[in-house]
Amino acid sequence: MDAKGSGNIGRYLNHSCMPNVFVQNVFVDTHDLRFPWVAFFAQTYIIAGTELTWDYNYDIGSVEGKIKYCYCGSLKCRGRLL
Ligand SMILES: C[S@@+](CC[C@H](N)C(=O)[O-])C[C@H]1O[C@@H](n2cnc3c(N)ncnc32)[C@H](O)[C@@H]1O
Structure with missing residues (x-):
């Protein structure tokens, strides 16, 4: 998955170490394992206006040579993305 050239609103979802959304491959238009849709599902009740975040799990x-610090600010923050 590479949203560099094109993508949809999903590209704006930030990472959190305590996310409210999880990601799962679903097969909609084909059962070919190479072409899943990447779907986001709420994993808890989410109050309207709350930012949606998922765990990038990098x-x-x-x-x-690449270090990326995490700024999710959650109680369980692991401190780094990469
Ligand atoms: C898919 S984009 C998310 C949208 C991005 N924040 C934007 O404004 O376009 C992923 C990038 O957002 C940043 N990011 C997302 N979650 C982060 C987090 N918890 N802490 C630090 N940077 C984060 C990182 O730079 C990451 O490579």
Whole structure:
């Protein structure tokens, strides 16, 4: 998945270590495993106006020379995205 060239509103969802949304592949127009739709589902009741966030689940340290700090501000913040 690469939203660099094009994408939809999903590209604006930020990461949180305590997210209110989770992501799951669903198969809508084909059962070909290479072409899932990436769907977001609420994992808790979300009050209108609350920012939607999901857990990017990146492997910290997996990109050599790249450090990305997490600013989600949650109580369970892991401190880094990458
Ligand atoms: C898919 S974009 C999310 C939308 C982005 N914030 C924007 O304004 O376009 C992913 C990027 O947002 C930033 N980001 C998202 N969640 C973050 C977080 N919890 N802490 C720090 N940066 C975050 C990082 O730079 C990350 O690479």
